[in-house]
Each structure stands twice: as structure tokens, then as C-alpha cells.
Amino acid sequence: MYLAHSFMSDENKHNIQQPLVLAVEDHDDSLLLMSYALDSLGCRFICQADSSATVLVAKEYQPDLIMLDILLPGLSGIDVVHHLKQEPLTCEIPVIAVTALATRQDRERILMAGFNDYISKPYMIEDLETIIRHNLQGRFRTQLTYELCQD
Template structure:
């Protein structure tokens, strides 16, 4: 419960989740992966946007400032690492947590993802519980 100060000066206790539902941006070039992640996020009572396009991802990040990004790394045109670099170099969006959701499993690939600016990663295929745990870890205030 959170104590909120109302406009009229009164106070009331309220669940933060009743006021704001986090927005998660899902970026993956596979429609099945987009659908799966969106179902998990919806079941958590959070809002989501999904895109299969790196350029669209960047437009949505700039316009909507999502609370978290789930980002596939291997994508056409603009790959996930390029998206991460762009986000991390842009002051007003550089704080957004990014979780790589990838089929890359070699230690050197994972190191490259983390060094590139990702906060965390999930290896495909992943368990629902693992995705939920990562989302809650980075959105712990929601």
C-alpha cells in the first residue's frame, strides 16, 4: 500500500498497481515469441507493445518511454546490439532496463550482450517463471 496525497490535500492509501501499470516493449522478429511473451506480460497485469522491427522499436522507445524492453538480439536490418548502443547513448532513454531474449548461448555471445549494455538476458526457449522473475526484478516497484 502506498500513501498518496490528493489534490484537495487529503490522503488515501492505494495500491501502486491500481494507479500505474508498467509498459513493456517486446521486440522479436518471430511472431510466436512475440505472442508468448505478450501472454505472460498480460497475465501479470502489465501493459505491453510488441514489434518485430528494430526501427519501430527505436521509434516506440523514443515516443513512449517503456519501463522495460525485452529485446531479441538476432534481427534483420538493425540487430539487438545496435539497438542497445543507440538506447544507451541517448540520455533520456538510457536508464530503461533491457533484457536480451536470445538464442545465442555461447559464453562469448552472452559476454558481448552484457558488455553491450543489456541489464540481463534470457536464453530461448525459456520458462515462463524465468521471464516473470526477470520482469519483477527490474520492475520491483510496480
């Protein structure tokens, strides 16, 4: 087992109006890409590479949304979502599966496991933003990235 590597976005740490997203991904490149996407959307975020600490981090920081890879070493994303949904402090937090598993059967199995939503890799920032907006139910207060480009 390796230690958790978590960090909170520096620029958005003190911006309490924006939602906090916990992103759990074991591949550094994917985690970096996800953190860039979240930062560009104006979210505060915590990135974590170790799934074994996800429930503890979620209980401590109470994120507005969790983005969770499925294929993780140790505890899979499906194992983690089961633990999250059993905890009183985390059971209401929406959890999005972010995965390379892209078949219809994979999607159905993942959603049946307790995830609130699903996005397959690779994803476009607009698709990620749409899923984040949908799952945050109005708590996301920035313009769409593509709207900013049209101004």
C-alpha cells in the first residue's frame, strides 16, 4: 500500500462560493488533466491518488462532488462508492464514475453500484462541465468555458 497523495488547489482554496470536488485517480497524467479541467471551471478541488483514504478525506472535507476512477489499485472505485454510500457523512455526496470502461454493460454495472453519474475517458471539457453542473444542482456559479470563448 502506498501513501495518499492529496493536495488542494492553491488558487481556489479560499473561494468558498465555488463547489469543492474530490478527484480520485491513480494515473498521474489523468489526475493532472482532471485537475486542470476542474481549475479551468473554477472549482476548488482535492486530488488524490490513493483510493484507500477516499472515505476519510470525504468525511473530513465534505466535498460537494466526488469524481472517482473505477480501476484503482487496492480498493476499486466500486468498493469505494459502497463505503461512501454507507457512511452518514458521505452518503448524500454525488459520485461520478470517471473511467475507461465504456461499454453499455460497464455503464449499467457502475450506475447500479451506487454512482450518481458516469463519464468515460477521454472526455471533452464541455462534457465534464455538463456532468459537474448536473450533479451540483445549481451550486456551480461560473460561465461555461465555451460561453467565455464566445464573448
